[in-house]
Amino acid sequence: MIQSRRYKVFRFTMLVLVVLFLVLPIVWMVLAAFKTNVDIYDVAKTIAFMPTLENFTKVFAQGNFGAYIINSSVVALSATGASLVLGVPAAFAMSRFVMNKSALVVLMARVIPGISLLVPWYYIFSNLRLVGSLWVLILSHMFVSLPLIVYIMMGFFDGLPLEIEEAGLVDGLTHIGAFWHLMVPLSRGGMATAGILSFIFSWNNFMFALVLSGSSTKTLPVAIYDFIGYASIDWGALMAASTVVTVPIMVIALFTQRYIVAGLTAGATKG
Amino acid sequence: MTSVLTSRATRRDALSHWANKHRRWLFALPAMTFIVCLIAFPVVWTAWLSLTDASGSVRAESTFVGLKNYGDVLTDTHRFWPAVGRTVSFTVVVLFFEMLFGLGIALLLWRPFRGEKWVRIAILMPLVATPVAVGMMWRLIFDPSIGPVNRLLVAVGIPAQPWLAGEYTALPTTMFMDIWQWTPMVVLILLAGLTSLSDEPQEAARVDGASGWQTLRWITLPMLRPTLIVALLLRGIDALKTFDILIAAKGKGGGSFNEVETLNLYAYGLSFDYNEYALSSTVLILFFVIIVTCIFLLTRKREESAS
Numbered sequence: 001m002i003q004s005r006r007y008k009v010f011r012f013t014m015l016v017l018v019v020l021f022l023v024l025p026i027v028w029m030v031l032a033a034f035k036t037n038v039d040i041y042d043v044a045k046t047i048a049f050m051p052t053l054e055n056f057t058k059v060f061a062q063g064n065f066g067a068y069i070i071n072s073s074v075v076a077l078s079a080t081g082a083s084l085v086l087g088v089p090a091a092f093a094m095s096r097f098v099m100n101k102s103a104l105v106v107l108m109a110r111v112i113p114g115i116s117l118l119v120p121w122y123y124i125f126s127n128l129r130l131v132g133s134l135w136v137l138i139l140s141h142m143f144v145s146l147p148l149i150v151y152i153m154m155g156f157f158d159g160l161p162l163e164i165e166e167a168g169l170v171d172g173l174t175h176i177g178a179f180w181h182l183m184v185p186l187s188r189g190g191m192a193t194a195g196i197l198s199f200i201f202s203w204n205n206f207m208f209a210l211v212l213s214g215s216s217t218k219t220l221p222v223a224i225y226d227f228i229g230y231a232s233i234d235w236g237a238l239m240a241a242s243t244v245v246t247v248p249i250m251v252i253a254l255f256t257q258r259y260i261v262a263g264l265t266a267g268a269t270k271g
Numbered sequence: 272m273t274s275v276l277t278s279r280a281t282r283r284d285a286l287s288h289w290a291n292k293h294r295r296w297l298f299a300l301p302a303m304t305f306i307v308c309l310i311a312f313p314v315v316w317t318a319w320l321s322l323t324d325a326s327g328s329v330r331a332e333s334t335f336v337g338l339k340n341y342g343d344v345l346t347d348t349h350r351f352w353p354a355v356g357r358t359v360s361f362t363v364v365v366l367f368f369e370m371l372f373g374l375g376i377a378l379l380l381w382r383p384f385r386g387e388k389w390v391r392i393a394i395l396m397p398l399v400a401t402p403v404a405v406g407m408m409w410r411l412i413f414d415p416s417i418g419p420v421n422r423l424l425v426a427v428g429i430p431a432q433p434w435l436a437g438e439y440t441a442l443p444t445t446m447f448m449d450i451w452q453w454t455p456m457v458v459l460i461l462l463a464g465l466t467s468l469s470d471e472p473q474e475a476a477r478v479d480g481a482s483g484w485q486t487l488r489w490i491t492l493p494m495l496r497p498t499l500i501v502a503l504l505l506r507g508i509d510a511l512k513t514f515d516i517l518i519a520a521k522g523k524g525g526g527s528f529n530e531v532e533t534l535n536l537y538a539y540g541l542s543f544d545y546n547e548y549a550l551s552s553t554v555l556i557l558f559f560v561i562i563v564t565c566i567f568l569l570t571r572k573r574e575e576s577a578s
Contacts, residue, residue, distance in 0.1 A: 007483075011379050011384070014375075014379055015379055015380075015390055018376055018379075018390070018393075018394075019389070019390055019393040022393050022394065022396060022397055022451070022455070023396065025408055025409070025451070026396060026400070026408070028408070028411070028412060028419060029404075029407075029408040040411075040417060041417050043422060046419070086301050086302040086305060087302055089297075089298035089301075090298055090299045090301070090302035090303065092298055093294070093295050093296075093298035094299060096295075099295075099299060102299055102303055105303065105306060105307070105311070106306060108310070109306055109310050110508070111508055111562060111563070111566065112310060112314065112559065113511075113512045113535055113538075113555065113558060113559065113562070114512070115514075115535055115538050115539050115542070115551075115555060116314060116317050116538075116552075116555040116556075116558075116559060117309070117310060117313045117314070118539075118542070119313075119317060119320065119542050119548055119551060119552060119555070120312070120313035120316040120317055120320075121309075121313060122329065122542070123316070123329045123548075126329050126330075127330065139309065142305070142309075146302060146305060146306065147306065150302060174287060175291045175294050176287075176290060176291055176294055179294075179298075200399055203401070204399075204400075204401040204402060204515075206401075206402065206403045206514070206515045206518075206519075207514055207515065207539075211543055220401070221401055221403040221404070221515070224401075224403050224404055224407060224519075225403055225518070225519060227407075228407075228522075233410075235411055235414075235417070238407055238411070239407070239408070241404075241407075242401075242403075242404035242408055243404075245401045245403075245404045246400045246401050246404045246405075249399050249400070249401065250396055250399060250400065252399075253395050253396070253398075253399040254392060254395075257391065257392065257395060260395065260398075260399070261391075261395070261459055261463075264398070264456065264459050264460070265460050265462075265463035267501075268460045268463055268464065268498060268501045268502070268505070
């Protein structure tokens with residue numbers, strides 16, 4: 001494409017503005033996390049200030065964030081692992097046998113508002129006295145991750161040629177053997193895509209844990225939310241808490257960019 | 272001895288044969304069971320609750336009241352209809368700007384350039400950030416007294432605005448937050464769509480002397496239409512269901528005047544602040560009907576444009 005010089009200048013300027021618009025708020029949050037509350041109020045110390053770790057100490061010592069990091073990790077990893085175990089074979093079957101009705105049920109799960117499930121879940125799980133346990137959180141997060149994984153993996157299996165499986169059968173593998181020894185290793189990329197996205201969505205999920213977690217099983221988003229009590233807001237600590245939650249996920253995203261983009265846009269360009 | 276071994280072997284063969292023959296259901300059934308138990312069953316239960324007078328405690332008895340709740344909710348002009356209005360206006364406004372900016376940024380990023388990698392990373396950051404943390408971040412940035420936005424405004428001579436704290440400015444401010452976080456999603460989808468387009472029609476148009484703008488308007492955008500509708504659909508569903516940033520920004524009930532209370536927040540409050548399970552279920556069923564209608568209309572549009 002022939003691009004005029006004017007367009008190039010225009011494009012450069014616009015993109016710089018877009019990047020600044022997207023990144024500056026995050027930078028502001030991280031900077032505030034390293035400021036004392038006095039410095040946050042001080043215009044003169046917007047950029048030049050004496051960084052302090054006081055907020056982070058507060059978040060971990062009084063806010064108990066160490067425990068919540070573990071909760072969030074356990075829930076996100078377990079929900080993702082269990083969803084992969086259930087979802088990958090299901091996606092394979094739905095892709096190979098063109099089970100459109102089943103696929104539609106899975107898709108519905110992405111459409112239904114989570115709250116309409118929360119009321120009955122709360123009913124059931126509080127009668128089973130399970131509310132507040134990590135089990136309930138893992139189950140509820142699988143509601144997000146399982147449909148996501150099935151959806152992404154279906155698209156992936158659709159793209160794998162049938163001949164590979166047939167070659168396995170010729171070589172004496174059973175159908176299940178061909179799936180396990182050929183399709184699963186071949187779909188590692190797809191599983192990475194689905195798994196990373198599922199982890200991120202579970203880590204970020206707020207609504208389910210807000211209702212179903214107890215004081216010792218809080219996940220990180222709920223912990224941040226609880227940070228704003230009725231008293232005045234401790235801005236420094238709040239920004240430190242927000243930084244502790246978001247920055248790890250951003251670092252993961254930085255290294256797995258390709259997978260995340262593939263997963264988020266899965267199926268978007270199919271006819 | 273040998274007979275025991277062979278019988279065991281045949282049994283294993285038979286099992287393997289059976290498993291392979293029924294692999295379709297063996298593979299799909301565990302996941303389907305999970306989804307049906309955790310989703311279909313609760314949805315049916317929600318529908319049932321909406322016909323009862325369930326409230327107070329989850330262990331309390333409830334009786335069948337027919338469509339009474341629907342009558343109550345649909346005539347509630349104090350909380351229900353304003354929430355419908357906010358849900359619709361929130362969705363329409365954020366979709367409009369997210370599609371507009373998303374398309375613009377996707378077109379800017381379409382052709383390769385130096386530094387592309389860094390722009391793509393910047394685009395990914397809001398998308399993966401935890402929505403509750405994003406809400407808190409904007410609370411500080413839009414804080415009327417210490418937030419940088421008001422300081423900037425005052426510095427250039429514009430009066431300070433109440434933003435999230437104002438009765439009429441709160442909802443637009445949360446819309447802005449949503450646009451910041453989710454425009455990148457539209458960019459990614461449209462960029463995937465643009466890169467999958469064949470170059471030939473656009474080359475042909477250029478050879479015929481079409482300007483860049485004409486090619487975009489008459490060739491590229493019509494070809495991109497199916498992807499535009501997918502982006503609209505995916506974002507639309509999520510925008511209708513927005514919860515995290517609203518409650519992070521304004522707390523339960525969407526603020527003391529319910530400034531940002533959408534249907535989702537209203538249903539949540541009914542269930543978990545007031546324990547009005549039946550009313551909450553009624554709101555949710557009505558909400559669900561709205562969502563499904565929107566999806567139905569959009570997918571029909573998409574099929575029309577595909578054929």
